[in-house]
Amino acid sequence: MRIHVLADSDTRWKWGGELAQRLHPYPELHAHMLNGRSTPTARQMAEVGIRTASISHSSVAEFVTDPELAHADVLIVGSVGGTTQAVLHGLARAFGDAPRRPTVVTGYVGVVYENLTDGLLLRAGADVVLANSPFDARRFREIYRGLGIGEHCVVQTALPFLADHVYDPARTGATHPFTVTFAVQPSVPEDREGRLYVLRRAIQHARLRPGREVLIKLRSKPGEQTTHIEAYHYETLAEQLDEPLPPNLHFVYGNMGEVLDRTDLMVTVSSTAALESMHRGIPTAILSDLGVREPHGNHYFTGSGCVVSWNEIDEDALPYARTGWLEEQGILARDPYAQLRDRVVGLVNAPALPPIQPYYTMQNAPGYLPKLLARRGLDPGGEPLPHAAAAGRGRHGLLTRASRKALRRAYRFGVQNVAPRIQRWGGL
Missing domain, CATH: 3.40.50.2000 (Glycogen Phosphorylase B;)
Structure with missing residues (x-):
């Protein structure tokens, strides 16, 4: 099974990578890291310790236009809610009515104790929205039902990094x-x-x-x-x-x-x-x-x-x-991933999947959606904005990527070396 994982931090990469291994014993796993403040360093990636067939770095706009996604069976989106909604809009545009597209899975890395409704609506539109416990599953379905969103997308599971070790x-x-x-x-x-x-x-x-x-x-x-x-x-x-x-x-x-x-x-x-x-x-x-x-x-x-x-x-x-x-809280459940595996296998083997339909549209959220998407380099239709699209094309794109890479290195050096010294010197 070809599984692609999009992550914006080391924690969400761990969640997505281990979830992929729960879906299939030997996944062909491709990692996509979003460029940003919390992009994992090489040390953080090594600490997680999940093997991949490939690792790439990109913006949201570059990711949703990646031709490799057409070959994916499953796409696990591990990102903050706003980014997840932008990815869903970008994928909806990229695949349109195409009969073949990846099954999109998203969810939460840990306990959901704040911004419940906001986060759920930003994830609505994925084929599968994971609930880590019976408690969460009830809450998720109630909110979706109340807004006319199909609650069948909610699948109860457990946090994938709960290891089967017993304390002695x-x-x-x-x-x-x-x-x-x-x-x-x-x-x-x-x-x-x-x-x-x-x-x-x-x-x-x-x-x-x-x-x-x-x-x-x-x-x-x-x-x-x-x-x-x-x-x-x-x-x-x-x-x-x-x-x-x-x-x-x-x-x-x-x-x-x-x-x-x-x-x-x-x-x-x-x-x-x-x-x-x-x-x-x-x-x-x-x-x-x-x-x-x-x-x-x-x-x-x-x-x-x-x-x-x-x-x-x-x-x-x-x-x-x-x-x-x-x-x-679903912590004592036996084989909590069986329902998820069955659902994903059914979707992957389906003759065709329906078009992706994010909850927020220009009809129901015209004062919210454009800004949310623009911050991720997309227009209201999910199309990459001109500056974002140019960043991935031609000689200008190569220069832009090189500049971004140099800036990321400078930023990391600053926060990893300069900032701690300033804190120590200033007693901050």
Whole structure:
């Protein structure tokens, strides 16, 4: 099966790539990375560790005119809602009434705790919109039904990176110290004060419990970007502290699954890593220290039984998620991808697919759609705008691509090397 994955960050590439492997045991996998602030670096791509037949970089306008898409069986779109809607419009124009086109699949990388209606409508028009749990499936179908959108596109599944590993508490002993992992999020908490507070509490826990190993699991190196902007990197903040770090506290990178293999207690504010941890049966703490609030996303876990504070963690709290809550979130489902595989195989083998029909049109959203598409280089009909089309053609296109590549290198150097030094020097 020829599966193409479009992604705009390392997290969404991981989601799309692993989803492709759930659809077919040996997919011919082609990666398309969107140029932008969070385009994955080579290190981030290597960390995800998914093999591909090809990797390309492009804008939305260049992607939707890529002739290789005509040979794809499935296209997985892993991007923010506005970009997904633009891609759907571009594909609708590119394929029109053509009998042969790829089956378009999209969804969410983690828990959906904000902008539910907005995000769903921007994804409407795909052949398959994935819901990661029974809870999400009900919500998605209710919204689509209320607006006259065919709810048959909603397919219940699970997050593709929930690994089939079971936590063994007996493994902790003389050769394996009890390990507490704090899973970092780039933008939760967002402010410097909140991030310093969480960092200092992790340091304090390491000092209180010298027999434990405390890991701070980081998503990206200082200056690298992921799905969300990280203004105050924890390693940079730690360098600004006056006190030395305890010897049993470490900053770690790498694949989350490998870190979970050595974890006995997962701590986070609201990271999707909590679901991975709960799926394995690892005690998981959702921090309440900065409030249980919608902007933090930890309100999503209120029924789990895992919302605790650092004070309780210091006092040996080991919260296990409630079975009923896990079932409602689809975390305990057996073979949650069977329905998805059947649906996709049926669509791929269909004699013809209907034209792609995004929800937003010039009829129902004339004050919204043109700007949304223009920001991605498309006109209201899904056609690449002249400047975007020229970027991919001829000598001018080669120069433009070379310029963009040089600018991306300069930008990355700035955010990865200059910005962290400025933060350290200025105590920002």
